[in-house]
Amino acid sequence: MRDFLPADKARRERVLAVIRDRYRAHGFDEIETPVMEDHARLHAGIGGDNEKLAFSVLKRGLDADRIRGCADDPTALSDLGLRYDLTVPLARFYATHRAQLPAVFRAVQIGPVWRAERPQKGRYRQFVQCDIDIIGDPTGRAEVELIAASLDTLDALGLTGGSIRINDRRLLDGMLAGFGFTPDERPGVLITIDKLDKIGPAGVAAELRDRGTSASAVAAFEEFLARDRSAAASVGQDAIRAALPDGVDGAVVAELAAIADAVAATRGGDTPLTFDPFLVRGMGYYTGSIFELAHPSAGYSLGGGGRYDGMIGRFLGVEVPAVGFSIGFERIVDLVAAIGDGGGESIVLVHDRDVPAAEVAALKAGLIADGARVRLEQRPKNLKALLERASADGYTAFATVAAGASRADLDLRPLS
Amino acid sequence: MRDFLPADKARRERVLAVIRDRYRAHGFDEIETPVMEDHARLHAGIGGDNEKLAFSVLKRGLDADRIRGCADDPTALSDLGLRYDLTVPLARFYATHRAQLPAVFRAVQIGPVWRAERPQKGRYRQFVQCDIDIIGDPTGRAEVELIAASLDTLDALGLTGGSIRINDRRLLDGMLAGFGFTPDERPGVLITIDKLDKIGPAGVAAELRDRGTSASAVAAFEEFLARDRSAAASVGQDAIRAALPDGVDGAVVAELAAIADAVAATRGGDTPLTFDPFLVRGMGYYTGSIFELAHPSAGYSLGGGGRYDGMIGRFLGVEVPAVGFSIGFERIVDLVAAIGDGGGESIVLVHDRDVPAAEVAALKAGLIADGARVRLEQRPKNLKALLERASADGYTAFATVAAGASRADLDLRPLS
Numbered sequence: 152m153r154d155f156l157p158a159d160k161a162r163r164e165r166v167l168a169v170i171r172d173r174y175r176a177h178g179f180d181e182i183e184t185p186v187m188e189d190h191a192r193l194h195a196g197i198g199g200d201n202e203k204l205a206f207s208v209l210k211r212g213l214d215a216d217r218i219r220g221c222a223d224d225p226t227a228l229s230d231l232g233l234r235y236d237l238t239v240p241l242a243r244f245y246a247t248h249r250a251q252l253p254a255v256f257r258a259v260q261i262g263p264v265w266r267a268e269r270p271q272k273g274r275y276r277q278f279v280q281c282d283i284d285i286i287g288d289p290t291g292r293a294e295v296e297l298i299a300a301s302l303d304t305l306d307a308l309g310l311t312g313g314s315i316r317i318n319d320r321r322l323l324d325g326m327l328a329g330f331g332f333t334p335d336e337r338p339g340v341l342i343t344i345d346k347l348d349k350i351g352p353a354g355v356a357a358e359l360r361d362r363g364t365s366a367s368a369v370a371a372f373e374e375f376l377a378r379d380r381s382a383a384a385s386v387g388q389d390a391i392r393a394a395l396p397d398g399v400d401g402a403v404v405a406e407l408a409a410i411a412d413a414v415a416a417t418r419g420g421d422t423p424l425t426f427d428p429f430l431v432r433g434m435g436y437y438t439g440s441i442f443e444l445a446h447p448s449a450g451y452s453l454g455g456g457g458r459y460d461g462m463i464g465r466f467l468g469v470e471v472p473a474v475g476f477s478i479g480f481e482r483i484v485d486l487v488a489a490i491g492d493g494g495g496e497s498i499v500l501v502h503d504r505d506v507p508a509a510e511v512a513a514l515k516a517g518l519i520a521d522g523a524r525v526r527l528e529q530r531p532k533n534l535k536a537l538l539e540r541a542s543a544d545g546y547t548a549f550a551t552v553a554a555g556a557s558r559a560d561l562d563l564r565p566l567s
Numbered sequence: 568m569r570d571f572l573p574a575d576k577a578r579r580e581r582v583l584a585v586i587r588d589r590y591r592a593h594g595f596d597e598i599e600t601p602v603m604e605d606h607a608r609l610h611a612g613i614g615g616d617n618e619k620l621a622f623s624v625l626k627r628g629l630d631a632d633r634i635r636g637c638a639d640d641p642t643a644l645s646d647l648g649l650r651y652d653l654t655v656p657l658a659r660f661y662a663t664h665r666a667q668l669p670a671v672f673r674a675v676q677i678g679p680v681w682r683a684e685r686p687q688k689g690r691y692r693q694f695v696q697c698d699i700d701i702i703g704d705p706t707g708r709a710e711v712e713l714i715a716a717s718l719d720t721l722d723a724l725g726l727t728g729g730s731i732r733i734n735d736r737r738l739l740d741g742m743l744a745g746f747g748f749t750p751d752e753r754p755g756v757l758i759t760i761d762k763l764d765k766i767g768p769a770g771v772a773a774e775l776r777d778r779g780t781s782a783s784a785v786a787a788f789e790e791f792l793a794r795d796r797s798a799a800a801s802v803g804q805d806a807i808r809a810a811l812p813d814g815v816d817g818a819v820v821a822e823l824a825a826i827a828d829a830v831a832a833t834r835g836g837d838t839p840l841t842f843d844p845f846l847v848r849g850m851g852y853y854t855g856s857i858f859e860l861a862h863p864s865a866g867y868s869l870g871g872g873g874r875y876d877g878m879i880g881r882f883l884g885v886e887v888p889a890v891g892f893s894i895g896f897e898r899i900v901d902l903v904a905a906i907g908d909g910g911g912e913s914i915v916l917v918h919d920r921d922v923p924a925a926e927v928a929a930l931k932a933g934l935i936a937d938g939a940r941v942r943l944e945q946r947p948k949n950l951k952a953l954l955e956r957a958s959a960d961g962y963t964a965f966a967t968v969a970a971g972a973s974r975a976d977l978d979l980r981p982l983s
Binding site for chain 1: 568569570571572573576577579580584587591592593594596597598599600601602603622623624625627629630631632634635637638639641644645647649660663664667668669670671673679681683692693706707708711712715719825826828829830831832833834923924925926927928929931932935938939940941942943944945947953956960
């Protein structure tokens with residue numbers, strides 16, 4: 152967990168302001184849920200491996216007897232937990248408030264989540280997630296809105312040139328069925344395929360064989376993996392078919408192609424999508440399209456998402472289609488070097504010790520009323536060091552104030 | 568703990584944006600600390616009664632034996648806790664990062680805190696605090712900056728007419744000493760005086776007598792309390808002296824008067840301060856000035872603060888002066904009925920079912936590029952209900968889209 156000092160915090164808030172502004176323009180409505188959810192809800196199986204990393208909150212008022220009684224069932228010590236993602240809270244929120252929400256609900260959620268990860272570079276136990284979700288739209292229009300909004304947001308942050316890899320769980324499932332993997336084997340095979348970028352085709356085949364997966368299916372899959380995959384496939388219907396074994400589901404292919412067409416239409420005809428038949432995305436709840444956001448300046452994914460039509464129903468008892476996109480806020484903040492702070496001039500007012508508080512206060516108030524940001528400083532022995540510090544903090548001008556000075560006496564000088 | 572639906576969340580974010588903008592203009596730098604702090608630090612005695620309300624986070628990896636071992640020391644179950652205020656984290660932050668901060672550090676912190684309160688109207692287990700603090704300035708100039716910035720923020724939120732009650736713990740202590748309360752008795756007497764508005768002078772005297780406090784001191788205090796206190800005292804030196812028993816500390820009186828003068832100088836001469844000799848403020852750590860923010864539209868305090876010169880030293884080992892002001896974000900949000908959302912036009916695009924996704928997406932992108940906020944809707948049976956809903960959600964115009972429509976075909980009509 153990290154402290155954020157002023158320069159970092161200011162950058163984070165400016166990035167958040169851009170994200171909020173863009174998602175709002177695209178018709179998404181921001182909501183907020185509490186950081187704690189019921190312990191049982193956080194451990195209902197939706198969160199996958201993240202559930203094991205959840206922080207649990209101790210029940211209040213436990214005495215020695217009750218604690219001893221929990222020794223063989225530690226979960227009884229806890230009634231609440233810190234959320235490890237924003238998807239479980241969203242599903243709970245939607246089930247609670249559905250009657251007050253539009254029929255197609257476009258949600259933005261931005262907030263911290265917690266995972267008890269072992270400390271390592273680039274992994275934090277508290278980090279901000281930034282999710283958009285469309286609940287209630289079964290068509291590919293929802294995917295188009297999510298992808299267009301996310302690319303527009305990246306553009307607005309100065310990160311132009313973002314691109315999307317897309318696939319569909321139904322195509323993956325059909326492909327694996329075609330190779331002869333049994334329905335029971337397929338979830339495990341997906342987990343292995345997800346490592347393809349790291350361990351390569353030979354590594355994938357070896358892991359599947361080690362696990363005792365159907366030998367003929369592994370052999371067929373290995374042969375397919377050996378095909379040239381160097382050219383990223385475009386997302387036209389023919390290109391998708393060419394990148395897959397025979398016998399794919401034509402309706403799904405047409406859906407993906409229509410999504411790519413529509414995203415291109417929002418960007419002057421440029422198609423920032425590529426089809427990747429081996430894109431898996433980790434979570435078990437995806438049921439349709441899946442996608443991942445990349446940018447030339449980063450060697451890792453900047454976000455991703457997919458369709459999870461089954462999940463809301465687990466909370467609501469009624470099936471409702473849903474699709475979401477999570478952008479990697481912490482990674483994006485690291486890439487955004489500097490964005491304008493939108494403020495007026497930033498002025499340091501250096502006053503002598505004997506200037507009455509009322510005079511200093513009035514001068515400061517006048518400059519603020521004119522749109523400036525003002526930091527007061529009592530004149531130190533080393534004025535140069537103080538001004539260098541202020542300049543590093545983003546201040547752009549300074550003036551010295553002697554007793555009796557009026558606004559007209561202020562001689563504003565630039566800080567280099 | 569509460570969910571926030573779109574209208575409430577939008578209002579909260581707009582209020583936060585105004586608060587951030589104003590405090591920034593007044594030279595405060597925003598920081599952020601993790602929501603969890605070490606359990607021991609949260610229970611070091613600084614938080615007063617709030618410590619009892621802290622949520623504790625369960626240690627990870629506890630087995631049955633370790634849980635049984637904690638039965639007689641429940642605190643051993645927990646290594647972390649959720650913060651119950653922003654003051655303890657600030658003191659820890661300052662002690663950690665002092666070398667990287669300006670000599671006089673003006674901090675803004677905005678974030679949620681948690682208290683395991685029993686549910687009751689207007690009390691929440693998760694709520695946002697919004698603190699500004701000045702660390703490193705022993706003079707009343709710091710109080711002036713805090714008060715001027717907070718009143719300016721209230722003005723910017725449309726809550727003009729805010730006022731400040733001010734007192735000083737040193738004056739309170741001197742007054743109680745003058746009545747004959749012993750040093751040991753005075754902290755308890757302050758807690759009782761804090762209830763003056765609720766239980767009245769007779770109630771205060773009765774509670775002190777019940778507790779066995781020095782009878783002669785209680786009698787002297789009761790006589791003083793019986794004086795006419797109907798007129799709010801101005802914060803001139805003479806008025807402060809007149810509102811107190813004889814023998815007050817003249818230097819402290821002069822400090823308060825100078826603070827009032829300087830705040831008035833930032834507001835065209837209006838003095839929004841009154842002196843209240845019975846203002847206490849609950850926390851034990853205050854050492855000097857204390858103040859509370861009121862507004863004519865609310866029967867309760869909208870915030871407050873004071874000087875706590877001793878606290879930073881407990882973390883740092885070196886005494887550093889500090890003074891803070893916390894505005895009651897949740898209460899202020901409730902008072903701010905509506906503030907502009909600063910956006911352009913908000914447009915609902917109602918498309919027929921057969922309009923290709925690419926056409927709809929392109930029309931939406933074009934309107935967004937021109938500065939609008941756009942919500943897509945597929946035409947429902949009941950268009951009127953849909954438009955009423957959108958209007959309630961803040962949308963201001965709509966257009967219907969048929970297949971083949973171009974931007975020029977869009978006939979934008981106002982939503983009533």
